[in-house]
Amino acid sequence: MLLSDGSDVKSRQNWRVRVKMAEYLASIFGTEKDKVNCSFYFKIGACRHGDRCSRLHNKPTFSQEVFTELQEKYGEIEEMNVCDNLGDHLVGNVYVKFRREEDAERAVAELNNRWFNGQAVHAELSPVTDFRESCCRQYEMGECTRGGFCNFMHLRPISRNLRRQLYGRGPRRRSPPRSHTGHRPRERNRRRSPDHQHGRF
Numbered sequence: 787m788l789l790s791d792g793s794d795v796k797s798r799q800n801w802r803v804r805v806k807m808a809e810y811l812a813s814i815f816g817t818e819k820d821k822v823n824c825s826f827y828f829k830i831g832a833c834r835h836g837d838r839c840s841r842l843h844n845k846p847t848f849s850q851e852v853f854t855e856l857q858e859k860y861g862e863i864e865e866m867n868v869c870d871n872l873g874d875h876l877v878g879n880v881y882v883k884f885r886r887e888e889d890a891e892r893a894v895a896e897l898n899n900r901w902f903n904g905q906a907v908h909a910e911l912s913p914v915t916d917f918r919e920s921c922c923r924q925y926e927m928g929e930c931t932r933g934g935f936c937n938f939m940h941l942r943p944i945s946r947n948l949r950r951q952l953y954g955r956g957p958r959r960r961s962p963p964r965s966h967t968g969h970r971p972r973e974r975n976r977r978r979s980p981d982h983q984h985g986r987f
Contacts (some may be wrong), residue, residue, distance in 0.1 A: 853952050921939045
């Protein structure tokens with residue numbers, strides 16, 4: 787049977803059923819009713835069954851976890867690059883470019899007292915200001931013959947959705963408070979080298 791707009795009644799009914807099912811699945815995601823995703827892992831980030839659990843443990847990606855923690859604790863991040871190289875000088879390197887120099891300095895000071903995945907974190911400020919010059923162009927084109935032992939950075943790619951999610955949100959800085967005269971207080975005009983605003987972790 788066709789409706790006045792030319793659509794089929796059965797296809798509309800099927801569409802409504804699919805929408806209701808999607809809404810239902812979204813409403814039970816991460817709860818005890820969810821037979822696919824582990825509710826314990828969703829709530830507390832751990833499950834007594836570990837890898838033997840019959841349900842999925844939805845873990846955030848390394849990039850997402852690190853980005854979120856650094857931005858929440860230290861300040862707005864302009865760029866983050868995770869190396870996929872295997873050479874000793876690049877393996878495990880994560881480069882984070884903070885918007886403000888002070889945020890990078892504080893992150894370096896505090897991260898040197900941290901451990902990640904059973905290894906001590908070694909954080910330092912980096913002189914790199916443009917990561918495009920540090921990347922292997924052949925790797926980006928899928929033609930690097932040196933593989934993971936290349937001396938240029940092979941950056942771990944992230945999806946567009948994750949990139950939008952990470953860089954699309956962030957703590958919005960408020961403008962400086964106005965003085966009693968209605969004008970913003972003057973900031974000291976001091977320049978620092980660009981080396982100080984990039985943290986290497």
